[in-house]
Amino acid sequence: MHPLNRKLWRDLYRLRGQALAIALIIASGVAVLVMSLAAAQSLLNSANAYYERYRFADVFATVKRAPISVARRIAQIPGVQQVEPRIVEQATLDIVGFEEPVVASLVSISVPYRPTLNRLVLRSGRFPEPGHNHEVVAGEAFAEAHSMHPGSTLQALINGRKQTLVVVGLALSPEFVYAIGPGALVPDSKRYGVLWMGREALEAGYDLDAAFNDIVLSLWHGASLPSVLREIDRLLRPYGGVGAVARKDQISNWFVMNEITQLHNIARILPVIFLAVGAFLANMILARLIATERSEIGLLKAFGYGDAAVAWHYAKLIVAMTALGVLIGWVGGYWLGLWLTSVYAVFFRFPTLLYTPGSVAFAVAALVSLVATLSGGVGAARRAARLPPAEAMRPPEPPVFTRNQGAFYRFTDWLDQASRIFLRQALRWPLRSLLTSLGIGAAIGILISALQWLDAIDRMVEAYYYEQQRQDAIVALVGSEPDSITGDFLRLPGVIAAEGHRFVAARLHNGHLSQREALIGVPAGSQLEILRDDSGSRITIPPNGLLLSAKLAEMLDVSVGEHLRIEVLEGRHPVVSAPVVALFDTLIGTPAYMHIDALNELLKERNQTNAVFLLIDEHQHQRLFARLKTIPAVGSVMLRDAAIQMFHESVGETILIYVTFYTFFACTLAIGVTYNAMRIALSERGRELATLRVLGFYTGEISYVLLGEAAMLVVLAIPLGCLMGFGLTVILASAFETELFRIPLVVEPATYATATVVVLIATLIAGILVHRRLAHLDLIAVLKTRE
Amino acid sequence: MVAQTSAPASSAAEHRPTLIGSGLSKTYHAGEVAIHALRQVDITLYEAELVVLLGPSGSGKSTLLNILGGLDTPTAGEVRFRDHALAGASDTELTRYRRDHVGFVFQFYNLIASLTAAENIALVTEIARAPLAPAEALATVGLADRVDAFPAQLSGGEQQRVAIARAIAKQPDILLCDEPTGALDSRTGVLVLEAIAQVNRDLGTTTALITHNATIADMADRVLRFADGRIVDVQENAVRKAPGELSW
Ligand SMILES: Nc1ncnc2c1ncn2[C@@H]1O[C@H](COP(=O)(O)OP(=O)(O)OP(=O)(O)O)[C@@H](O)[C@H]1O
Numbered sequence A: 001m002h003p004l005n006r007k008l009w010r011d012l013y014r015l016r017g018q019a020l021a022i023a024l025i026i027a028s029g030v031a032v033l034v035m036s037l038a039a040a041q042s043l044l045n046s047a048n049a050y051y052e053r054y055r056f057a058d059v060f061a062t063v064k065r066a067p068i069s070v071a072r073r074i075a076q077i078p079g080v081q082q083v084e085p086r087i088v089e090q091a092t093l094d095i096v097g098f099e100e101p102v103v104a105s106l107v108s109i110s111v112p113y114r115p116t117l118n119r120l121v122l123r124s125g126r127f128p129e130p131g132h133n134h135e136v137v138a139g140e141a142f143a144e145a146h147s148m149h150p151g152s153t154l155q156a157l158i159n160g161r162k163q164t165l166v167v168v169g170l171a172l173s174p175e176f177v178y179a180i181g182p183g184a185l186v187p188d189s190k191r192y193g194v195l196w197m198g199r200e201a202l203e204a205g206y207d208l209d210a211a212f213n214d215i216v217l218s219l220w221h222g223a224s225l226p227s228v229l230r231e232i233d234r235l236l237r238p239y240g241g242v243g244a245v246a247r248k249d250q251i252s253n254w255f256v257m258n259e260i261t262q263l264h265n266i267a268r269i270l271p272v273i274f275l276a277v278g279a280f281l282a283n284m285i286l287a288r289l290i291a292t293e294r295s296e297i298g299l300l301k302a303f304g305y306g307d308a309a310v311a312w313h314y315a316k317l318i319v320a321m322t323a324l325g326v327l328i329g330w331v332g333g334y335w336l337g338l339w340l341t342s343v344y345a346v347f348f349r350f351p352t353l354l355y356t357p358g359s360v361a362f363a364v365a366a367l368v369s370l371v372a373t374l375s376g377g378v379g380a381a382r383r384a385a386r387l388p389p390a391e392a393m394r395p396p397e398p399p400v401f402t403r404n405q406g407a408f409y410r411f412t413d414w415l416d417q418a419s420r421i422f423l424r425q426a427l428r429w430p431l432r433s434l435l436t437s438l439g440i441g442a443a444i445g446i447l448i449s450a451l452q453w454l455d456a457i458d459r460m461v462e463a464y465y466y467e468q469q470r471q472d473a474i475v476a477l478v479g480s481e482p483d484s485i486t487g488d489f490l491r492l493p494g495v496i497a498a499e500g501h502r503f504v505a506a507r508l509h510n511g512h513l514s515q516r517e518a519l520i521g522v523p524a525g526s527q528l529e530i531l532r533d534d535s536g537s538r539i540t541i542p543p544n545g546l547l548l549s550a551k552l553a554e555m556l557d558v559s560v561g562e563h564l565r566i567e568v569l570e571g572r573h574p575v576v577s578a579p580v581v582a583l584f585d586t587l588i589g590t591p592a593y594m595h596i597d598a599l600n601e602l603l604k605e606r607n608q609t610n611a612v613f614l615l616i617d618e619h620q621h622q623r624l625f626a627r628l629k630t631i632p633a634v635g636s637v638m639l640r641d642a643a644i645q646m647f648h649e650s651v652g653e654t655i656l657i658y659v660t661f662y663t664f665f666a667c668t669l670a671i672g673v674t675y676n677a678m679r680i681a682l683s684e685r686g687r688e689l690a691t692l693r694v695l696g697f698y699t700g701e702i703s704y705v706l707l708g709e710a711a712m713l714v715v716l717a718i719p720l721g722c723l724m725g726f727g728l729t730v731i732l733a734s735a736f737e738t739e740l741f742r743i744p745l746v747v748e749p750a751t752y753a754t755a756t757v758v759v760l761i762a763t764l765i766a767g768i769l770v771h772r773r774l775a776h777l778d779l780i781a782v783l784k785t786r787e
Numbered sequence B: 001m002v003a004q005t006s007a008p009a010s011s012a013a014e015h016r017p018t019l020i021g022s023g024l025s026k027t028y029h030a031g032e033v034a035i036h037a038l039r040q041v042d043i044t045l046y047e048a049e050l051v052v053l054l055g056p057s058g059s060g061k062s063t064l065l066n067i068l069g070g071l072d073t074p075t076a077g078e079v080r081f082r083d084h085a086l087a088g089a090s091d092t093e094l095t096r097y098r099r100d101h102v103g104f105v106f107q108f109y110n111l112i113a114s115l116t117a118a119e120n121i122a123l124v125t126e127i128a129r130a131p132l133a134p135a136e137a138l139a140t141v142g143l144a145d146r147v148d149a150f151p152a153q154l155s156g157g158e159q160q161r162v163a164i165a166r167a168i169a170k171q172p173d174i175l176l177c178d179e180p181t182g183a184l185d186s187r188t189g190v191l192v193l194e195a196i197a198q199v200n201r202d203l204g205t206t207t208a209l210i211t212h213n214a215t216i217a218d219m220a221d222r223v224l225r226f227a228d229g230r231i232v233d234v235q236e237n238a239v240r241k242a243p244g245e246l247s248w
């Protein structure tokens, strides 16, 4: 081995603690990058494989009732490959042992089962047999939530008639990967499920002989999606079509793809921080090494090594540390990615999990890390290369401390000498001190941004479910009913208040921009749904015009005073123009509101409602629920408490995983930065510290000189970290913003405190690691040599 | 074999021993070979005397001084400071001993770069029991006007005098100097030696000084010559020369 390379290995061994700290920070960045990219890729591949194998449809459309012949005309639209007209209905279920009403989507299948589009993955049991109209296949998640298996029975209210159904099989479908119930924000397998039953049974149940109310289709490659959608809408309009939807807007798929986008966001934001800090530390360690090896550098140059050779020699050290980090990160990222993918796979119930990390993720991670650390080290290496041999052989100029250099030394005068030493040291290299503080601050910031999610969730629940939605339950009716139905509900046991609202499918247009959105009709003095402006005061519903959520206004590029074209997708499909009269902020969804009378007016109807908001006495739940299950007009019941619980459960679990990750990575960052800063301080000031020991200072006292500086930088890091945490939260909130959720910018004081305490503990560990070295300072060796 | 050490003839002091080292040995093991840095050395330093240690490189002078100063521990033998035995003392006890009783001056000045002359001294006086004021200590070594200078703003000789001032500011019982003039030219060296002699005379500090320069031996009460880990010769000077009279 070349002696210089041998020296390199020895340097690396000597600096192993620091090298490992840097490597671990780089590894964290690489791991996050590989993990999220690998999981995103695998998720996409798994979903696509699933979709392909089980023929997930490309277009979805619902209609009130259309004769089968229309389906044949749709099949003739250029670009359409295959169509499957179906019957999809909603029913309330009564499951023994489960008090609350359960909603199910009933989806027709052919009997005997003939797979076409959205094919079922039969997990157990069998498909319904001809002539057995009561046989159904249940969604696996739903069945598991209720411990149902082939042979179990349940009661369903089908078109007002109570029927006993027998589960004969459990299945998955690419259409219901993310099975979300009507009006729900997150999946709730206990209260919403999918049941597939024979077409004949549903035809009979809902009087849809030779007709369909839902159609899915696949397209040929290269088909023009917009023109197909247009054509379908044209064909279905006379039959009460509410607009065809492309796969990308299909709800289940939207959620799956949204998860993938979020993973890409994580890959974009977090590793940048780790790699920047890694680069800074690489620079620091190299600069120090070069300072201590000046004479060796001079010697090398005297021997005839060129500038480039010297620079490369030191760059190799960086490459070695980075390579170690990348390697650890690759392995860690590979496994974390596999784990994360399998978490998703279990959650989404993909029939087959494809873990396909793809070499791109690994290559990108390695390349980005190498570029980052090398650019961090390049300054130091270049300085080494530029040292003229003669100058290099001389010891470095001692750091110059003079009074007039900084009047700010004055303010240290009231301190004891030991404090002055580290304070002046820190002030002598303000940039380095600041960057160290920023590095530790970054750890605090990362933690804050992770813990903030919990605050944000609480805030979302508070704002949405308590401040805006004041009702205990929303009963969605099967169709619209006269307003007087609220009186009927008031007579049910336990109902304290009932209010009629109305939801109408519509498309809002502004020029070429358009958005499908339910128009929500609210009664003027609604007690059970209260909209607020950004100052928190109640908005009164104007008698005419639209009240838009700010996000929807942004998506449609419309402001107060301008008009939107409303294309109602129900009834006689009226198209009207209405002014936007006010905007309001909401964290969930992109709703649009109108006065319920104005909405009814739009449909040329009067006093109609299709959603009854209820305030319930919690002691009478059981009786009320039992009654609701028997009322034919009731389509579905959404309970606020259950919704909140599911929201916490599903979102909370994911967030807990991330908080754990972030805590681990932030601690690595904090320990790495502090440890490196202190080791370098120790290397620079070992001589002074030994001198203090000779002068009669105890180990504890010199440790104060060393750790005092670190403590000072950590203290400085706290406000910096809190600021960075808030900044990071802003960045993450905007990156993670979707049409469905906007993450509110709330960081509770406790979150700042927790993040700070965790990072303080991490830096304390670093302090202890370095402190142990102080006990072994070789006093005599130091005194024998000149620096 | 072992040279007898005896009370200084010329000293006016009461011949009370300050520091007694008896049977001091120090052995280093470098693989198979044992290096005997000190072999069974007996030494007594009396109150207020100035002893010069001479000897070739590697003969064990620094090793002895470090053991006497509580920086190092002997492999065998023991050190008594007044009526305290240092044998078996813990690191903390040795630190306390150095803090309370010993002043060190080394060839390399070992000043703290980020502290001014006065602050370097205050570093010690802040933890000492009966210290001189930093300004007073600096005046003793003739640097009264450089109180606020940082080490980088001082010459080598001046830095060494600050180091001496730092060593004596706590009014130590023993002042141990290891080649204090090693890095200085002769004129500057004389200034430094004068400072040491003055401290020894005025404060009555027991002083041991290592040098390679035989001429310097003339300023001592006693001269101990080292060879191969032993004291091989003791010379007592009837008259101490003032450092100003020395030249090399
Ligand atoms: N840490 C050590 N390990 C091994 N041997 C050592 C160690 N320290 C000193 N020695 C050896 O002990 C012997 C005495 O060293 P010491 O430093 O006391 O000599 P000295 O008389 O002060 O020499 P100089 O005049 O050059 O300073 C030398 O041979 C030296 O090599």
Ligand SMILES: [Mg+2]
Binding pocket: B061, B062, B063, B178
């Ligand atoms: Mg020596």
